[in-house]
Amino acid sequence: MAEPLCPYFRRCGGCLYQHLDYQEQLRKKVDELKLASGAQEIEIFSGEPYFYRTRMDFIFHAGGLGLRERHRWWRIVDIEQCVIAAPAINQLVREIRNYFQEVDAFDVRLKRGTLRFAVIRTPPGDSAISFVLNKESGNLPVIIKQITDFSEKTSARQVLITFVPPNRDVSVSDDFKVIKGRAHLEEELLGRKFLYPVQGFFQNNHELTEKLHLYCRSILEKYASRHTFLLDLYAGVGTFGLINADLFGEVYLLENYEPAIEAARKNIINLGLKNISPILEDAKNIHKITFPSPLLVVADPPRSGLHPRVLKFLRQVRPKAILYISCNVQRLRHDLRALPEYRLERAALFDFFPQTPHLEAVVELKLK
Secondary structure, three states, rough: OOOOOOOOOOOOOOOOOOOOOOOHHHHHHHHHHHHHHHOOOOEEEEEOOOOOOOOEEEEEEOEEEEEEEOOOEEEEEEEOOOOOHHHHHHHHHHHHHHHHOOOOEEEEOEOOOOEEEEEEEEOOOOOOEEEEOOOOOOOOHHHHHHHHHOOOOOOOEEEEEEEHHHHHHHOOOOOOOOOOOOOOOEEEEEEEEEEEEEOOOOOOOOOHHHHHHHHHHHHHHOOEEEEEEEEEEEOOOHHHHHHOOEEEEEEEEEEOOHHHHHHHHHHHHHHOOEEEEEEEEOOHHHHHOOOOOOOEEEEEEOOOOHHHHHHHHHHHOOOOOOEEEEHHHHHHHHHOOOOOOOOEEEEEEEEOOOOOOOEEEEEEEEEE
């Protein structure tokens, strides 16, 4: 057992493992991954157990900013400092709390009010706050003026306003405007700089993200050949494909979020790469695309796992190896069973989310 560092533990629904010693947390996650993957040995990669997250979605309430109460999602626990959030995030939380003294907060049950979320992202050397507003509020002009004034005082490099309808509980949208800075963040991974949309996905633990990419590259190097082709599936802004482009003849990035593909194109130019083909398409339509062989696949799907059509494609095309990155081990278990033509070579646990039950897994699958 461990003494929780957070004064809100057991009230806030964000962390469930703070009462466990960190080594015990890792043991629980290793056991879960062993059960899901069938692996006998799990490689373990961990980092700082606190103050690690580079993205947090805080919720406005009448008293300031907070996170959802455990078991009572409609109630908000006021948070002055989050112990799993990066120090830079906590600094921006203080700036927001100090400026917005009287909050026209959105009521999730009554569906009224204006300020919904403050989505704060602080990769090393960059920062953004996205103020998420109820697009149907009659108080929008007043709040937009407040945010515009705040943008001149905050240390955040980017300030955005994002509009969402009152009946959707989301914190990102394509309906947004930039108040300060730009709509992208920049983060350096293994000496390469990547742009990604403020509204898009990017891993929120920088230390573990670099360890993950080093590990994946060490595996991909075994298959390196100018006569082999790499498919980066669910590519986002192309980190896996671009970091490993020098190992293969051609790299294909498949991604369905257009702003991410646009950022990937900029990253390709900025990194001076010539052998990258970005493809804007939903993975479920992968059967419509022809790829050369021999093919290697890196797949980093959302929590829903590999789409059934993707699984069918993999069984038909039979890449010589698949590197599967998973944030949902139950879906990983399902997808591994759906690929009987492959044997498990290696499995690794990356503890992106200390103090929580969540984990990131990487498995190397080789064609039998």
